[in-house]
Amino acid sequence: MLLLLLFIFLFLSPLSLSVNQEGALLLQVKSSLDDPNGFLSNWNPSDQTPCNWTGVGCDKLTQSVTSIDLTGASVAGPFPLLLCSLQNLTSIILFNNNINASLPSNISTCHNLQQLDVGENLLTGELPETLADIPNLVYLDVQGNNFSGDIPENFGRFPKLEVLSLTGNLLNGVVPGFLGNISTLKQLNISYNPFIPSQIPPEFGNLTNLENLWLTQCNLVGQIPDIFEKLKNLQNLDVAANHLEGPIPGSITELISIVQIELYDNSLSAVFPSGWSRLTALRNLDASMNKLSGKIPDELLGLPLASLNLYENEFEGNLSESLANSPNLSELRLFQNKLTGQLPRDLGKNSPLIWVDVSHNQFSGELPEDLCANGQLLELLLIYNSFSGKIPEKLSECTSLMRIRLGNNQFSGEIPSGLWGLPHVSLLELVGNSFSGQISSSIGGANNLSLLIIAQNNFSGLIPEEIGMLGNLYEFSGSDNQLSGFLPRSIVNLTQLGTLDLHNNKLSGEIPLGIQAWKKLNDLNLANNAFSGSIPAEIGSLSVLNYLDLSRNQFAGKIPLELQNLKLNLFNLSYNQLSGDLPPFFAKEVYKNSFLGNPGLCGDLEGLCPGKDDSKSGNVWLLRSIFMLAGVVLIVGVVWFHLRYRNFKKSKGAIDKSKWTLMSFHKLGFKYAYTLRVNEKSDIYSFGVVILELVTGKRPVDSEFGEKDLVKWVAFTIDQKGVDHVLDPKLDSCFKEEICKVLNIGLLCTSPLPINRPSMRRVVKALQEIGGENQLKAIKKDGKLSPYYYEDASEPGSVL
Numbered sequence: 001m002l003l004l005l006l007f008i009f010l011f012l013s014p015l016s017l018s019v020n021q022e023g024a025l026l027l028q029v030k031s032s033l034d035d036p037n038g039f040l041s042n043w044n045p046s047d048q049t050p051c052n053w054t055g056v057g058c059d060k061l062t063q064s065v066t067s068i069d070l071t072g073a074s075v076a077g078p079f080p081l082l083l084c085s086l087q088n089l090t091s092i093i094l095f096n097n098n099i100n101a102s103l104p105s106n107i108s109t110c111h112n113l114q115q116l117d118v119g120e121n122l123l124t125g126e127l128p129e130t131l132a133d134i135p136n137l138v139y140l141d142v143q144g145n146n147f148s149g150d151i152p153e154n155f156g157r158f159p160k161l162e163v164l165s166l167t168g169n170l171l172n173g174v175v176p177g178f179l180g181n182i183s184t185l186k187q188l189n190i191s192y193n194p195f196i197p198s199q200i201p202p203e204f205g206n207l208t209n210l211e212n213l214w215l216t217q218c219n220l221v222g223q224i225p226d227i228f229e230k231l232k233n234l235q236n237l238d239v240a241a242n243h244l245e246g247p248i249p250g251s252i253t254e255l256i257s258i259v260q261i262e263l264y265d266n267s268l269s270a271v272f273p274s275g276w277s278r279l280t281a282l283r284n285l286d287a288s289m290n291k292l293s294g295k296i297p298d299e300l301l302g303l304p305l306a307s308l309n310l311y312e313n314e315f316e317g318n319l320s321e322s323l324a325n326s327p328n329l330s331e332l333r334l335f336q337n338k339l340t341g342q343l344p345r346d347l348g349k350n351s352p353l354i355w356v357d358v359s360h361n362q363f364s365g366e367l368p369e370d371l372c373a374n375g376q377l378l379e380l381l382l383i384y385n386s387f388s389g390k391i392p393e394k395l396s397e398c399t400s401l402m403r404i405r406l407g408n409n410q411f412s413g414e415i416p417s418g419l420w421g422l423p424h425v426s427l428l429e430l431v432g433n434s435f436s437g438q439i440s441s442s443i444g445g446a447n448n449l450s451l452l453i454i455a456q457n458n459f460s461g462l463i464p465e466e467i468g469m470l471g472n473l474y475e476f477s478g479s480d481n482q483l484s485g486f487l488p489r490s491i492v493n494l495t496q497l498g499t500l501d502l503h504n505n506k507l508s509g510e511i512p513l514g515i516q517a518w519k520k521l522n523d524l525n526l527a528n529n530a531f532s533g534s535i536p537a538e539i540g541s542l543s544v545l546n547y548l549d550l551s552r553n554q555f556a557g558k559i560p561l562e563l564q565n566l567k568l569n570l571f572n573l574s575y576n577q578l579s580g581d582l583p584p585f586f587a588k589e590v591y592k593n594s595f596l597g598n599p600g601l602c603g604d605l606e607g608l609c610p611g612k613d614d615s616k617s618g619n620v621w622l623l624r625s626i627f628m629l630a631g632v633v634l635i636v637g638v639v640w641f642h643l644r645y646r647n648f649k650k651s652k653g654a655i656d657k658s659k660w661t662l663m664s665f666h667k668l669g670f671k672y673a674y675t676l677r678v679n680e681k682s683d684i685y686s687f688g689v690v691i692l693e694l695v696t697g698k699r700p701v702d703s704e705f706g707e708k709d710l711v712k713w714v715a716f717t718i719d720q721k722g723v724d725h726v727l728d729p730k731l732d733s734c735f736k737e738e739i740c741k742v743l744n745i746g747l748l749c750t751s752p753l754p755i756n757r758p759s760m761r762r763v764v765k766a767l768q769e770i771g772g773e774n775q776l777k778a779i780k781k782d783g784k785l786s787p788y789y790y791e792d793a794s795e796p797g798s799v800l
């Protein structure tokens with residue numbers, strides 16, 4: 001008997017361990033879903049009930065399943081309609097999964113459902129009208145899917161619905177009035193749908209239980225109907241980002257429970273209605289980006305607002321002092337209006353201000369002293385007003401500040417020293433005032449300063465050495481002041497610098513060593529100071545420099561050739577004391593005004609550096625920056641060609657084209673290289689021509705060139721079509737880079753202005769560089785290179 005019992009027990013135990021019917025159903029649901037994260041992995045068939053399974057909720061007494069919540073489970077597949085077979089199921093939450101395809105219309109078989117949340121899934125198609133047949137549905141959220149088409153008319157018949165969220169779908173019918181029939185609604189959220197242009201249905205004015213009405217970006221047009229009188233429970237009203245026009249209806253001030261009103265980005269006009277003092281719950285009002293006008297009602301400013309955004313409107317008149325009484329005011333954005341008068345004296349005294357932007361108005365008078373009394377101010381933006389007086393000393397203790405823009409006002413006096421060094425400030429804009437005094441050395445504490453814009457004031461004295469500590473400084477604009485003394489050496493430590501504009505000051509001394517660290521410098525303007533010394537060649541290494549203005553200083557010496565590496569949109573070295581040759585690239589008409597008033601430079605620019613055609617060779621000069629070639633070979637070749645050219649002069653046209661291959665260099669005897677002296681500028685031109693012949697494989701005069709000779713043809717063709725069109729196709733393309741460099745040397749040598757032609761010494765040096773170190777060393781060991789390479793080292797006027 002015992003044995004029998006044991007046997008029966010053993011036999012039946014697998015059965016007794018298997019799950020109940022609802023569990024079995026859920027396992028079927030599980031098998032219909034992709035579950036890449038194993039969210040359903042503890043849905044275990046050997047449990048008796050599914051009540052301990054993740055996402056499953058049961059009635060405590062009957063153990064029957066009442067809720068499914070798979071929020072964020074990342075499950076995929078069609079809506080698991082099988083759930084509707086769970087008779088006591090009241091809640092399905094599938095928020096944020098990958099439920100796809102459409103919501104089946106027999107979802108209404110989920111007869112006991114009170115809550116359905118399929119938000120943030122991949123559902124498409126129309127909303128099933130049968131949803132309204134679920135008699136106890138209280139909460140329906142389908143936001144963030146791709147439902148399209150109309151909102152089904154049946155939706156007007158939900159008997160108990162309190163929350164309807166259709167936000168963020170592709171619903172493209174009208175905004176239907178029948179939703180105003182769902183008298184139980186507390187939340188109506190249909191924002192962000194591409195409805196056809198619709199008016200706000202007046203029926204919504206019947207939703208007396210409504211707490212939140214979100215109609216953001218619903219393609220709403222026309223006026224806001226005057227429907228708010230009965231909405232005594234409404235706390236949030238959002239009709240932002242539509243095309244609403246006309247006045248704000250008077251009944252808006254009947255919304256006695258309203259906490260937040262969002263009207264921004266419409267075309268609302270006219271003056272604010274009166275009666276705001278009734279809205280004692282109002283904390284946030286945003287009516288920015290409309291055409292609202294008139295005074296900002298004192299009544300409104302007397303409310304204990306937390307945020308007030310009315311920017312980009314046409315408001316005018318004074319701001320009531322009562323604004324300063326808001327105990328929680330943190331956000332005040334009134335920029336781009338026509339507001340006048342002073343800011344409330346006590347603004348900030350009672351309010352934890354964080355963001356203040358009243359820029360682009362007509363405010364005047366002094367700044368309130370206590371703007372930062374609560375120590376939370378991040379942004380103080382006041383540009384383009386008529387504020388005057390000194391900056392309140394207290395502001396310099398406002399260590400929370402990150403952005404300060406006081407530009408284009410009528411402030412005066414010294415900046416409180418602490419303000420320069422506020423530790424979090426990234427933008428300090430003081431431009432266009434009458435500030436005076438020095439830049440305080442406390443600026444070294446402004447660790448985060450990125451933009452320092454203090455131009456057009458009366459600042460004087462030295463730029464403090466501590467400026468070099470501002471490792472994030474991107475722009476230093478200090479033009480039109482009285483700054484004097486030297487640039488601090490530390491300024492080269494500003495490796496993030498993009499703009500350094502100090503023109504119209506009284507700065508002197510040399511540009512400090514080490515500016516090649518300004519790798520990001522785009523704009524260097526030191527014009528109209530008293531800088532002296534030479535222009536550092538390192539400027540040529542600032543590869544993103546776009547604007548270079550050093551005019552009206554006392555820079556002397558030569559213009560560094562390295563400047564030719566730059567691609568400048570503005571280039572001005574006028575009115576200095578520069579001398580020597582103009583770098584070839586700049587010897588053209590467009591640069592004429594870049595060098596005015598440098599008597600020692602190239603003599604009279606007009607006469608000495610003319611020629612539009614030569615400008616082509618300037619472009620080619622850029623190629624020069626691509627260096628290296630088999631130099632040895634070329635040194636030989638160059639000299640050989642020099643000789644060759646002399647022969648050529650005698651027997652014009654007798655050159656055998658087939659010989660002009662790079663390989664032919666190798667075969668030339670070295671002896672010419674070691675014995676010849678080639679240093680006359682006229683000869684340089686000659687062998688420049690020969691180099692061009694070599695590289696192009698063309699004769700100096702050819703019918704192909706038309707009016708042009710070889711030199712002009714090369715420059716013209718490179719300019720119009722590119723280098724590839726001038727290179728001799730017979731040349732080994734492996735050497736293309738080197739050949740291009742040789743070509744550049746040829747172009748240099750054939751520069752129309754003798755003064756721009758390099759000396760032979762320079763040419764050889766350039767060729768040598770192309771040749772690379774190794775080959776050179778090899779030759780130097782033999783002691784064979786030196787003869788002509790060093791001899792004319794003192795030759796003046798060399799350009800290369």
Ligand SMILES: *[C@@H]1O[C@H](CO)[C@@H](O)[C@H](O)[C@H]1NC(C)=O
Pocket residue numbers: 047048049051052
């Ligand atoms: C659920 O798990 C708890 C412990 O985790 C256990 O005590 C309880 O018996 C389980 N209930 C069911 C129905 O499996």
Ligand SMILES: *[C@@H]1O[C@H](CO)[C@@H](O)[C@H](O)[C@H]1NC(C)=O
Pocket residue numbers: 062063064065087088
């Ligand atoms: C649903 O709940 C009722 C009691 O509320 C219970 O009698 C019934 O058995 C439950 N249904 C299922 C399938 O568990």
Ligand SMILES: *[C@@H]1O[C@H](CO)[C@@H](O)[C@H](O)[C@H]1NC(C)=O
Pocket residue numbers: 034076077078100101
């Ligand atoms: C729905 O998701 C499942 C599981 O990822 C996939 O197999 C099926 O192709 C998807 N169906 C559609 C219509 O995207």
Ligand SMILES: *[C@@H]1O[C@H](CO)[C@@H](O)[C@H](O)[C@H]1NC(C)=O
Pocket residue numbers: 081082104105106109
């Ligand atoms: C739901 O409707 C579809 C067709 O629309 C049908 O194939 C399916 O069997 C129905 N499911 C239930 C549970 O009624």
Ligand SMILES: *[C@@H]1O[C@H](CO)[C@@H](O)[C@H](O)[C@H]1NC(C)=O
Pocket residue numbers: 122123124145146
């Ligand atoms: C939903 O619509 C967007 C925009 O039309 C589209 O990019 C996306 O692929 C759609 N997703 C699905 C699941 O249909």
Ligand SMILES: *[C@@H]1O[C@H](CO)[C@@H](O)[C@H](O)[C@H]1NC(C)=O
Pocket residue numbers: 153154155156157158159178181182
């Ligand atoms: C309005 O709601 C009532 C009851 O909830 C319903 O009987 C009626 O059909 C609805 N009307 C519309 C137009 O949806």
Ligand SMILES: *[C@@H]1O[C@H](CO)[C@@H](O)[C@H](O)[C@H]1NC(C)=O
Pocket residue numbers: 141143163165167187189191214216
């Ligand atoms: C309604 O939409 C807004 C965005 O417009 C969102 O912040 C809010 O949470 C949504 N409310 C509901 C209940 O979906």
Ligand SMILES: *[C@@H]1O[C@H](CO)[C@@H](O)[C@H](O)[C@H]1NC(C)=O
Pocket residue numbers: 180202203204205206
């Ligand atoms: C508001 O409801 C009342 C009755 O409940 C009805 O008479 C009136 O027409 C409705 N108003 C709108 C604009 O739908």
Ligand SMILES: *[C@@H]1O[C@H](CO)[C@@H](O)[C@H](O)[C@H]1NC(C)=O
Pocket residue numbers: 283304327328
């Ligand atoms: C101000 O904010 C505090 C904290 O958030 C809150 O307790 C207080 O009620 C607010 N005061 C007003 C007038 O809104």
Ligand SMILES: *[C@@H]1O[C@H](CO)[C@@H](O)[C@H](O)[C@H]1NC(C)=O
Pocket residue numbers: 317318340341342365
């Ligand atoms: C506006 O304020 C200024 C001073 O700030 C005052 O002189 C002027 O009377 C005020 N205007 C109005 C209309 O209140």
Ligand SMILES: *[C@@H]1O[C@H](CO)[C@@H](O)[C@H](O)[C@H]1NC(C)=O
Pocket residue numbers: 423424425426448450
């Ligand atoms: C520095 O300024 C940037 C903005 O330019 C800001 O995002 C960052 O939080 C600031 N850091 C500190 C430490 O203040």
Ligand SMILES: *[C@@H]1O[C@H](CO)[C@@H](O)[C@H](O)[C@H]1NC(C)=O
Pocket residue numbers: 468489490491493
């Ligand atoms: C530049 O910075 C380095 C280290 O960041 C420092 O050692 C050097 O003194 C600084 N130079 C100047 C001139 O401040």
